[in-house]
Amino acid sequence: MTSNDKPRTLFEKVWDTHVVLQDKGAPAVLYIDTHLVHEVTSPQAFATLRERGLPVHRPDRTFATMDHAIPTRNVDITLWPSDAANQVRTLRENCKDFGVTLFDINGPVQGIVHVVGPEMGITQPGTTIVCGDSHTSTHGAFGALAFGIGTSEVGHVLATQCLLQDRPKTFAITVDGELGTGVTAKDVILAIIAKNGAAGGRGHVFEYRGNAIERMSMANRMTICNMSIEGGARAGMIAPDDTTFDYLRGRPYAPQGEAWDRAVARWRTLKTDEGATFDRELFLDANALHPMVTYGTNPGQGVPVTGCVPTVDELEEPAERRSLLSALDYMGLREGQPMAGQPVDIVFIGSCTNSRIEDLREAAAIVSGKRVADDVWAIVVPGSKEVKAQAEAEGLDRIFAEAGFEWRGAGCSMCLAMNDDKAGAGKYVASTSNRNFQGRQGPGARSLLMSPIMAAAAAVNGRVVDVREML
Amino acid sequence: MQSFTQLTATAVPLRAENVDTDQIIPARYLTAVTKEGMGEGCFAAWRYLHDGSLDEDHVLNRPHHQGAEILLAGRNFGSGSSREHAVWALTDYGFRVVISPGFADIFHNNSLKNGLLPVTLPHHIVEMMHDLVEEQPDTTITVDLEAQVVSLPDGQEFSFHIDSYRKACLLDGLDDLGYLLSRSADIAAYEAATQAA
Ligand code: SF4
Numbered sequence: 300m301t302s303n304d305k306p307r308t309l310f311e312k313v314w315d316t317h318v319v320l321q322d323k324g325a326p327a328v329l330y331i332d333t334h335l336v337h338e339v340t341s342p343q344a345f346a347t348l349r350e351r352g353l354p355v356h357r358p359d360r361t362f363a364t365m366d367h368a369i370p371t372r373n374v375d376i377t378l379w380p381s382d383a384a385n386q387v388r389t390l391r392e393n394c395k396d397f398g399v400t401l402f403d404i405n406g407p408v409q410g411i412v413h414v415v416g417p418e419m420g421i422t423q424p425g426t427t428i429v430c431g432d433s434h435t436s437t438h439g440a441f442g443a444l445a446f447g448i449g450t451s452e453v454g455h456v457l458a459t460q461c462l463l464q465d466r467p468k469t470f471a472i473t474v475d476g477e478l479g480t481g482v483t484a485k486d487v488i489l490a491i492i493a494k495n496g497a498a499g500g501r502g503h504v505f506e507y508r509g510n511a512i513e514r515m516s517m518a519n520r521m522t523i524c525n526m527s528i529e530g531g532a533r534a535g536m537i538a539p540d541d542t543t544f545d546y547l548r549g550r551p552y553a554p555q556g557e558a559w560d561r562a563v564a565r566w567r568t569l570k571t572d573e574g575a576t577f578d579r580e581l582f583l584d585a586n587a588l589h590p591m592v593t594y595g596t597n598p599g600q601g602v603p604v605t606g607c608v609p610t611v612d613e614l615e616e617p618a619e620r621r622s623l624l625s626a627l628d629y630m631g632l633r634e635g636q637p638m639a640g641q642p643v644d645i646v647f648i649g650s651c652t653n654s655r656i657e658d659l660r661e662a663a664a665i666v667s668g669k670r671v672a673d674d675v676w677a678i679v680v681p682g683s684k685e686v687k688a689q690a691e692a693e694g695l696d697r698i699f700a701e702a703g704f705e706w707r708g709a710g711c712s713m714c715l716a717m718n719d720d721k722a723g724a725g726k727y728v729a730s731t732s733n734r735n736f737q738g739r740q741g742p743g744a745r746s747l748l749m750s751p752i753m754a755a756a757a758a759v760n761g762r763v764v765d766v767r768e769m770l
Numbered sequence: 771m772q773s774f775t776q777l778t779a780t781a782v783p784l785r786a787e788n789v790d791t792d793q794i795i796p797a798r799y800l801t802a803v804t805k806e807g808m809g810e811g812c813f814a815a816w817r818y819l820h821d822g823s824l825d826e827d828h829v830l831n832r833p834h835h836q837g838a839e840i841l842l843a844g845r846n847f848g849s850g851s852s853r854e855h856a857v858w859a860l861t862d863y864g865f866r867v868v869i870s871p872g873f874a875d876i877f878h879n880n881s882l883k884n885g886l887l888p889v890t891l892p893h894h895i896v897e898m899m900h901d902l903v904e905e906q907p908d909t910t911i912t913v914d915l916e917a918q919v920v921s922l923p924d925g926q927e928f929s930f931h932i933d934s935y936r937k938a939c940l941l942d943g944l945d946d947l948g949y950l951l952s953r954s955a956d957i958a959a960y961e962a963a964t965q966a967a
Contacts (some may be wrong), residue, residue, distance in 0.1 A: 325949075344915075365836060447852035449880035450855075451946070455947055459954065463946050497788055498872060498874070596788075621785065738815045739797075752936070
């Protein structure tokens with residue numbers, strides 16, 4: 300066999316076709332097909348271009364939207380906090396001056412960058428995609444190599460369409476079997492991270508495979524790839540298949556006509572070859588999974604809802620014991636405490652992990668005809684204007700509103716608490732987002748990560764419950 | 771970029787695992803459109819109490835750790851968000867080196883692009899350094915990038931790895947953009963070849 304027909308993984312196929320050059324002793328120069336930009340991590344990068352008098356190298360491959368800092372109550376920009384308004388104005392000015400397409404909050408298309416990219420058909424198999432945001436891993440659901448970068452690197456891509464990158468290692472995560480009723484993609488990824496640890500994927504790119512993944516919708520695959528970063532990996536990928544092509548067909552930026560047929564033929568070759576090897580592997584039995592909830596302050600600190608908060612005695616290493624104790628101290632939870640029954644104060648359904656139409660439909664089905672528990676503040680934040688419009692066409696907004704949820708405009712919202720959607724100190728938040736870090740959802744706020752249906756169940760019960768009891 | 775050659779300085783022992791970039795700089799400090807002044811938000815949720823006053827008890831606020839230029843960290847330091855603001859906050863606060871048993875990938879990349887040296891040493895050695903600095907806060911640690919060695923006052927030395935390209939960039943204070951721009955002919959050739967296909 301020649302080196303050309305050596306079996307290769309999906310990652311290797313995409314990586315190999317994007318290496319422009321590799322000098323000895325230096326990282327590879329990697330070509331980036333698609334660059335997504337948002338208001339918070341780009342201003343300093345555009346400033347670098349201005350300082351050096353450089354243009355954007357491929358404005359036709361650069362797309363911007365606004366999501367992180369913007370308010371999600373539909374109000375006039377003149378009433379926004381001055382910092383957020385300033386970031387949005389700066390982005391508008393930069394996009395105009397450098398010729399970059401902007402999906403503006405004033406236009407018909409806008410939302411969380413990782414929701415908008417796929418729904419516009421910008422996200423395509425076999426491409427390299429970056430954004431100054433760690434959850435760029437979401438786009439790997441389409442068989443793209445997609446990862447988050449810092450602001451210096453945003454500047455590099457703007458100026459040259461390239462990045463200096465070390466070649467990551469490969470890590471196969473195989474999920475076989477049938478997910479039980481009430482067990483979702485969110486539970487799969489929380490279980491993977493609980494098993495492999497928040498740093499377990501460092502230096503690697505995950506490839507999710509197995510029949511449980513193959514049966515998943517694109518929305519579910521995006522939920523899984525989204526949280527690759529929480530598992531320590533830069534990126535997560537899933538081989539494109541008919542589910543992928545059916546999703547992309549006809550979307551605004553997807554190839555059309557003959558170009559579409561040629562693209563699909565090319566995309567079908569992106570599967571990991573028989574006999575290709577990975578640097579590491581992990582197996583998960585889908586049949587054995589339960590709905591998951593996190594109890595701690597990193598996403599690896601999660602347990603089945605039927606389980607309990609671990610005890611220090613279960614851990615061997617002093618550093619791990621310290622981590623658990625400091626997490627429980629922050630969270631106000633006890634060792635050995637059952638997860639079910641834990642009261643919640645706030646419910647947040649949204650974020651690039653779980654704010655797509657499928658997520659909202661499932662959550663709405665749980666709350667339909669019920670009421671949010673007394674003293675619980677519950678909000679639903681659609682991932683994009685398109686999701687919002689679709690949900691409204693289906694009447695989901697009314698179901699949520701009648702149950703007592705607030706129905707908001709598209710954005711990141713309480714996922715990172717940069718705007719006024721914040722949880723107060725000490726409050727428990729049942730959240731469909733991806734990070735339970737200290738203060739992530741507001742200073743002193745305590746996040747319990749879970750699936751949209753689990754969050755919906757928590758909203759109507761005022762505490763963590765096993766959603767399967769309601770199905 | 772500020773160059774880095776050698777540093778002898780005191781250290782702060784921040785004994786926590788999985789310190790994420792939301793801790794290093796909370797989101798509410800990300801609203802600026804420039805890099806300046808980020809040090810104010812550095813570890814803000816830990817350095818300040820809810821009423822905005824300084825938490826005198828926090829290790830970062832103890833008098834004998836003021837002016838420390840080395841941060842001793844736990845495993846998986848810098849996990850989470852890709853925000854480079856975390857690195858700008860650390861350097862603006864005064865840190866030049868972070869020593870940890872392991873860094874999250876994006877944070878590691880971002881540090882190297884801003885002259886903040888991330889040094890990876892085995893877990894038991896970093897734990898030993900935490901013990902030492904907790905007992906004797908005025909301990910000075912020397913980090914020599916040219917020799918790739920961290921040394922303690924008692925003469926113990928530990929070597930660390932860094933690839934030759936990044937080492938050269940740090941020693942000379944060069945950033946990647948210059949290198950990438952110098953390869954623009956290769957980039958144009960790649961574009962011509964792939965677009966023809
Ligand atoms: S929804 Fe949350 S995780 Fe996703 S891009 Fe926005 S802030 Fe980041």
